[in-house]
Amino acid sequence: MRLVLAICALCGALGFAAPAFADSSTVDPTAVQLAQNSQFANLLGQSAYKDLPVETPKPADSTATLKLTAVVATGAIKNIADPISWTVVRKAEGGIPQSVIARDKSPAPTFKLPPGKYIVEGIWKAIVVQRDVDVPAGKPHTELFNYNAGTISLRMIPYSGASPITTAVKWDLYFMRKGSGANLQDNDKLFTVVAPTQQFSLPAGNYVVRASYGGTSADLVMPIEAGHSYKYTINLYSAQVTFNAAGADKTTIWQVLRAKPDGDGQRRMVASQTGASPTFLLREGKYIVRVATGDLHGEQAFDVKAAKNSTVKVKLQ
Known part of the structure; x- marks a missing residue:
């Protein structure tokens, strides 16, 4: 029995584990962006067979029954009840090309098919799993998909x-x-x-x-x-820091940089704002703020302690 993620072969070639995909169902879809620059962008949650022609078998030829169910992981007490995008593909054989025989989005569909060899693809929460299935005539054949998630x-x-x-x-x-x-x-x-x-x-x-x-x-x-x-709670270990300077106005540019330079000798900028007296949320650490307004400039070192809001005054020259 063969169970593969859609891009596991590619992942193996690149030297890391089989891929995972985000479950974005808990948020407004407009707030979710696929990472278009990802080398796997075209495979995330998409059917490998979406462009294949669809062929509807004749009822008289559909003497086999295929039942599909799925679990999140081995040992799961209940089967998945969420929608799953199923695609049943007839394998290329004897000069006959691949074609899609059936599609369904229910969690546990039943298909009437001609006996034969198929590829079944199930996409659950953007995780793509494919399996070779041999469907015999007569007694219904059941396949359990394990998403190992x-x-x-x-x-x-x-x-x-x-x-x-x-x-x-x-x-x-x-x-x-x-x-x-x-x-x-x-x-x-x-x-x-x-x-x-x-x-x-x-x-x-x-x-x-x-x-x-x-x-x-x-x-x-x-x-x-x-x-x-x-369940994880990420702690930013941060605090609010408000900046002000005599002579600052709404066009004043404030840049916050790490006090310790990177390997190239340059300080990394972590945040910037324009305004007379901006407030930044910053992680605990040591920083430098640089200020520019017209011909005036200033720079001031400061520390941030988690949960300790503070005000930093900068002298412009």
Whole structure:
């Protein structure tokens, strides 16, 4: 019996685990963006057979019965009750090309088919699973699809003891490539979701979610085992910092940079705003603020302590 994810062969060739796809069903679809620069963008949640011709078999030839069910993982007490996009494809044989014989979106459909060899594809929450199926005549044949998946539920707090954030958080889901550490690559990104909270249904493996809010972000490495549910609260360890300076107005540019330079000797900018007295949400750490308004400029070092809101004054010259 062969069970494959639609792009597992490609993943193996690139040296990392079989892929996972985000469950975006918990948010407004307009807030979800497929990572178009991903090397897998054309395969995320899409049928490999969407462009095949459709052929409806004659009722007199459809003497075989195929029943399909699915589970989230081995040992699941209940079958999946959510919609699943099923596609039944007749294999190419004897000079006859592949064609789609049937489609259905119910969780447990029954198909009347001519006896023979088929490929059955089931897409659940954007996870694509394909299987070869030999359907005999006579007694109904049942196939159980196992999505080998776990579930991650995410929320965010600005600092310890604070209430969860209830406005839009940006959640970026990535493959975790072996040896990559915190060096996330754009072409490993699967989805960008904008919502206060988010839930991902993913096949077993290792992933990273980058959560961004108010100009600051935090990464969470997510090892997932099939059949398990995880709940994470991401703590930004942040505080609000308000800046002001004599002579600042609505055209004043404020740039916040890390105090410690990167490997290239340059300080990384983490946030910027224009205004007379802006407020930033910043993670705990050491920073420098640079200010420019007309011919006036200023720079000031400052520290941020989680949950300790502060005001920083900058002298312009």
